[in-house]
Amino acid sequence: MEIVELRSDTMTRPTPAMRRAMANAEVGDDCFGEDPTVNRLEEAMAALLGKEAALFVTSGTQGNQLAVRSQTHHGNDVIAERYCHLFNAEAGAAGALSGVQVRLLTGERGVFTPAQMEEVIQRGDNVHYGRTALVAVENTHNKSGGYPWPVEALSRVSECGRSNNLRVHMDGARLFNACASTGLNAQTYTQYVDTVSVCLSKGLGAPVGSVLAGDQATIDAARYYRKMLGGGMRQAGVLAAAGLYAMEHNISRLREDHDHATRLGKALADLENVEIDLDEIHSNMIFFSLRNGLDPFEAVDRLSEEGVRMLAMKPGVIRAVTHLDVSGDQIDRAIEVCREVLTRVS
Ligand SMILES: Cc1ncc(COP(=O)(O)O)c(C=O)c1O
Structure with missing residues (x-):
């Protein structure tokens, strides 16, 4: 995978x-x-x-x-x-x-x-x-x-x-x-x-x-x-x-990572279980939390099983960071997996 x-x-x-x-x-x-x-x-x-x-x-x-x-x-x-x-x-x-x-x-x-x-x-x-x-x-x-x-x-x-x-x-x-x-x-x-x-x-x-x-x-x-x-x-x-x-x-290509972060953030914002402030995406990092009592540590484990690795941090925040080893296609894949996993994780 x-x-x-x-x-x-x-x-x-x-x-x-x-x-x-x-x-x-x-x-x-x-x-x-x-x-x-x-x-x-x-x-x-x-x-x-x-x-x-x-x-x-x-x-x-x-x-x-x-x-x-x-x-x-x-x-x-x-x-x-x-x-x-x-x-x-x-x-x-x-x-x-x-x-x-x-x-x-x-x-x-x-x-x-x-x-x-x-x-x-x-x-x-x-x-x-x-x-x-x-x-x-x-x-x-x-x-x-x-x-x-x-x-x-x-x-x-x-x-x-x-x-x-x-x-x-x-x-x-x-x-x-x-x-x-x-x-x-x-x-x-x-x-x-x-x-x-x-x-x-x-x-x-x-x-x-x-x-x-x-x-x-x-x-x-x-x-x-x-x-x-x-x-x-x-x-x-x-x-x-x-x-x-x-x-x-x-150095000259870093903007691409920022665009990827923004695109991922916008897609996450559409998910009912995700709480994210798009105004707080400034460069290559996204922080978001989960609504409806969903456990971020469990969610990150489920995402990882589907090949998308993010970091769950205290206090219940999930971090995603874009970089030059993450392509546009991989951002598409991450969005797809988040849609699937973050809507059903309990
Ligand atoms: C803002 C900041 N400063 C310093 C460091 C330390 O870098 P290193 O892991 O190379 O020691 C990090 C690492 O993530 C960082 O995020």
């Missing part, structure tokens, strides 16, 4: 062309700075994001946590949004590895305001309190249906951060989805942040890797901490080649 994989955009597999690029990559020892393909990827990503330097890292988590580690000291505060990945889904790393406390703000679709920041910023001028060193934003905001930060809101948060001597980090795991959603280029967003991490292994289809970009001094520090954490890689050019291939071929 053909599987329609909608659990996550991390499920993409390298295509034969990407694998050829990997096999043909020129390599060297990256811990000596001698892997030409890694160097090319870092230069290309720094240029695309409008930053001085970039660092190839193993994952989005590593990119975020190196951003925290290299821009804070133990005991500092970091401001982040309540449902962000950096705090909620990175194994407690900010506390464990950087010794920081995270102050969570409740955003609207992940977006918070300078007024909320001002309430929690610690200026280090009172012996009782810590000092806030960093503010982090997530763009697109995963838990808010892949919502792209409005640029105006980002510029205000950035200005507030900078005027309070905070560094500003963007978890841009899906920054290029934000660009595809709004039509803006990456630098329109990244001009407002000091560091940005982007993932190659989600909608861009590479098997491994993310890139952290920023000013040279911060990236040098991040390189040092990456080594400290065992993330120094050797002939990583085989992986970087996949990233370069993804940059060249897979």
Whole structure:
């Protein structure tokens, strides 16, 4: 049975062309700075994001946590949004590895305001309190249906951060989805942040890797901490080649995934048992719930038996994520299966 994989955009597999690029990559020892393909990827990503330097890292988590580690000291505060990945889904790393406390703000679709920041910023001028060193934003905001930060809101948060001597980090795991959603280029967003991490292994289809970009001094520090954490890689050019291939071929097609998400969402909205807000589909993610007492975990099991994989999450929400391994025909198939299964599941 053909599987329609909608659990996550991390499920993409390298295509034969990407694998050829990997096999043909020129390599060297990256811990000596001698892997030409890694160097090319870092230069290309720094240029695309409008930053001085970039660092190839193993994952989005590593990119975020190196951003925290290299821009804070133990005991500092970091401001982040309540449902962000950096705090909620990175194994407690900010506390464990950087010794920081995270102050969570409740955003609207992940977006918070300078007024909320001002309430929690610690200026280090009172012996009782810590000092806030960093503010982090997530763009697109995963838990808010892949919502792209409005640029105006980002510029205000950035200005507030900078005027309070905070560094500003963007978890841009899906920054290029934000660009595809709004039509803006990456630098329109990244001009407002000091560091940005982007993932190659989600909608861009590479098997491994993310890139952290920023000013040279911060990236040098991040390189040092990456080594400290065992993330120094050797002939990583085989992986970087996949990233370069993804940059060249897979950024420009992300809009297609968003169109698929919208089409699937609209079809789901027609089903009596489905509760979905179409205005909350912003990029490649759909969240919906079930009416009439239907159990989402059971529904996801039934869908999976028919070859359509989605993710049931607390509290009773189902997530579907589109990506380059889901074709238009597969969206048709998913719609057909949802019509069949979600009307009869009990
Ligand atoms: C918004 C966001 N940031 C960071 C990450 C972490 O990426 P990785 O799984 O590569 O560590 C994810 C992963 O899904 C994510 O959704």
